[in-house]
Amino acid sequence: MRIKQIAMSLEQDLRDRSGNVCELCNSTTDLDLYAVPDSPESTTADTSIFACGTCRTQLQDPEQVAANHWRCLNDSMWSTVPAVQVVAYRMLHQLKAEGWPQDLLDMMYMEEDVREWAKAGIAEDTSSKGLVHRDSNGVILEAGDSVVLLKDLKVKGSSMVAKQGTAVRRISLDHENEKYIEGKVDGQQIVLVTDYVKKL
Template identity: 65%
Template sequence: MSLQQDLENRSGNKCELCTGTNNLSVYDVKPSDIGGGGVDGSLLACETCVTQIENPDEVDANHWRCLNDAMWSEFRPVKVVAWRMLHRLKKEGWPNDLLGMMYMEDEELSFAKATNDHLDESEKIIHRDVNGVILEAGDSVVLIKDLKVKGSSMVAKQGTAVRRISLDHDNEKYIEGKVGPTQIVIITDYVKKMAEKE
């Protein structure tokens, strides 16, 4: 069975956010490295919902009153998108009441916060490499100097590639990634973002 068919079966052929039935498609909830893709990282959504999720300027707050039901979904990707959209609409007032009632496991909440969609532009923490290039979750970076790894005798050598980094959501200077088998915290001043083809 295809992913689309799995999601159609799960949702009863309806948008998992607003229950609409027009122009349904698979919506992959970002970032894929946390969501994991597939059924556990995707939802079935109508064209109206997808357009408004991807274009914040086109959001019609009244359309999203449907989240009153969607937020109780048993499926992680649906809850994550509901939480993100309620945060995006906080200025409307009513979403705050729904957010106050919503319950999410720690893992679901960290997935929901991973894109920083819930923050106002002024609150967003932006991670930048040594050259000022913006870093995003899932990027690959190269160390520009030898780094001692705290708590071990290991030294991460200059030139080492660290793939699929994750970002610290509280501090723009910290990222995490694996050097060999070890997950380490790295200061952004000591990394350079790798081009896609490297």
């Protein structure tokens, strides 16, 4: 009985805090609490958010994630609630390859302890995928990094040559091949081989 009371009071706390809307996308349907994984303490209002069914499903199953749904983080990432900031940060990090989430991550402000909490749920996620992209010096590359080309590279299927010394910003990673990354050169999205780039 006591556990049920605690759960109900926790839900009431979240309803009050959120104004009875999803703290991520502002939806008012199918609302329930979502306990933030890898939290520093047991489930409380401080380590939970009030989220709609769509957000909860996508948070729990990466296969279900629809990138456009998360454009709502453009607003909710400014929440003053640390748990909401953590979830926003992790989802933006997960979607970095889309391009626009990196812009939001660059703008996002978090207290240092909240940032550490957010990162705690990311480390194991990346290692579980198995593929590690490394530049010519063996430095690990992540989506959103910037690299410089170490030699002139002919772009397949075009007459374009990407010149040595060109900086390529906000790269995305090929999730099938650890030797390939993608980035824009002269406005054109091209595939680059990691052996010929150096992380900036």
